[in-house]
Amino acid sequence: MTPKAKRDFLRVADLSGDELRQLLDHATAMKNQRRHGGQRRSLEGRSVALIFEKSSTRTRVSFEVGAFELGAHPVVLNSRDMQLGRGESIEDTARTLSRYVHAIVLRTAGHDRVEALAAAASVPVINALTDDHHPCQILADLLTVRERRGSLEGLRYAWIGDANNVARSWVEAAERLGLALTVASPEGYGFKARELPANVWQVVDPREAARGADVVITDVWASMGQEGDAEVRRAAFAGYQVNAALLADANPGAMVLHCLPAHRGEEIDAALLDGPDAVVWDEAENRLHAQKALLEFLMR
Ligand code: CP
Ligand code: NVA
Numbered sequence: 057m058t059p060k061a062k063r064d065f066l067r068v069a070d071l072s073g074d075e076l077r078q079l080l081d082h083a084t085a086m087k088n089q090r091r092h093g094g095q096r097r098s099l100e101g102r103s104v105a106l107i108f109e110k111s112s113t114r115t116r117v118s119f120e121v122g123a124f125e126l127g128a129h130p131v132v133l134n135s136r137d138m139q140l141g142r143g144e145s146i147e148d149t150a151r152t153l154s155r156y157v158h159a160i161v162l163r164t165a166g167h168d169r170v171e172a173l174a175a176a177a178s179v180p181v182i183n184a185l186t187d188d189h190h191p192c193q194i195l196a197d198l199l200t201v202r203e204r205r206g207s208l209e210g211l212r213y214a215w216i217g218d219a220n221n222v223a224r225s226w227v228e229a230a231e232r233l234g235l236a237l238t239v240a241s242p243e244g245y246g247f248k249a250r251e252l253p254a255n256v257w258q259v260v261d262p263r264e265a266a267r268g269a270d271v272v273i274t275d276v277w278a279s280m281g282q283e284g285d286a287e288v289r290r291a292a293f294a295g296y297q298v299n300a301a302l303l304a305d306a307n308p309g310a311m312v313l314h315c316l317p318a319h320r321g322e323e324i325d326a327a328l329l330d331g332p333d334a335v336v337w338d339e340a341e342n343r344l345h346a347q348k349a350l351l352e353f354l355m356r
Contacts, residue, residue, distance in 0.1 A: 065354060066174055067228060071232070075353075079349050083342070083348070083349035096126070098127065099127050100127035102129070102157075102158040103156065104160070105131045105159075106130055106132045107134075108184070109165065114316060116132065118340075122344050122348040126352065131157060147173075147175075147176035154177045154178040158179055159180045162182070162183065162184060166186065167183075167187060182351075187221060187279070189224055192347055192350065195346035195350060199346050201271055203338070213236060214269035219239060219246045219247045220275060222315050234255060235255065239256065239257070262295065262296050271311055272303065273313040274298045274312075274314055277293040277296070277319070277322060277323055290322065297325060298324045300327075313336065
């Protein structure tokens with residue numbers, strides 16, 4: 057019998073719409089189990105390597121705690137302390153780690169690095185953020201919307217800001233799940249038309265995207281690695297702040313998502329972030345539940 061091919065999660069589009077829905081169902085079940093003290097240690101005896109080549113609070117802690125709660129041993133590595141940081145190749149790192157651990161999670165800059173890791177590893181690889189994609193974030197975002205609204209379908213989604221890694225993963229989720237998403241970015245900071253499926257629209261005016269939206273999503277104007285451009289970006293994105301004035305055009309009760317960390321007073325108004333429309337703390341918590349479901353899905 058040929059062994060079943062391993063699955064990786066490098067981008068949202070690595071899962072089908074049905075698989076995404078099943079994963080969210082499973083995450084909800086695990087969240088309820090945790091609340092009632094009935095954790096399943098389904099990955100007892102397994103280990104997961106978590107490699108960080110960029111800073112992280114939520115992703116790092118939610119994966120480490122998530123693996124622990126499933127009974128797996130998380131090995132958290134900063135690439136600076138590894139031979140990887142001294143020039144050992146990503147492929148040789150993948151081959152070596154595959155002999156010890158049962159999955160590898162990597163946060164890095166170039167998406168080609170996580171692809172190279174996955175190609176050389178014989179265990180599942182998970183993208184914990186690259187410059188191009190942040191698929192784990194979107195699992196938590198979808199879970200948060202579904203919890204609040206009961207369903208993902210029939211809602212209008214607006215992305216306000218940079219067409220960055222988180223936005224690209226949202227575009228893929230919209231494509232996989234058939235969600236109506238409008239992206240508003242300044243000229244020069246949007247997606248190329250060929251990147252967008254038919255149910256994702258791109259506009260320049262943030263009010264056009266926010267009008268009639270049920271879910272308004274934003275993220276920083278300068279992502280990790282773009283700090284040198286922050287000043288130029290602040291100028292380009294002036295007028296793209298998610299605030300009460302922008303939300304006045306959205307549907308009543310519209311929810312605001314932000315993956316965090318936020319730059320209060322830049323892409324999001326501080327009072328809004330602390331107010332009842334922002335669900336960012338639930339969103340952050342849901343990283344834990346969604347990733348536990350993902351680890352089970354890929355490792356069992
Ligand atoms: N949202 C998110 O990925 O946060 P961290 O950078 O803290 O992991
Ligand atoms: N777009 C942000 C997301 C951080 C979680 C970044 O890449 O820095």
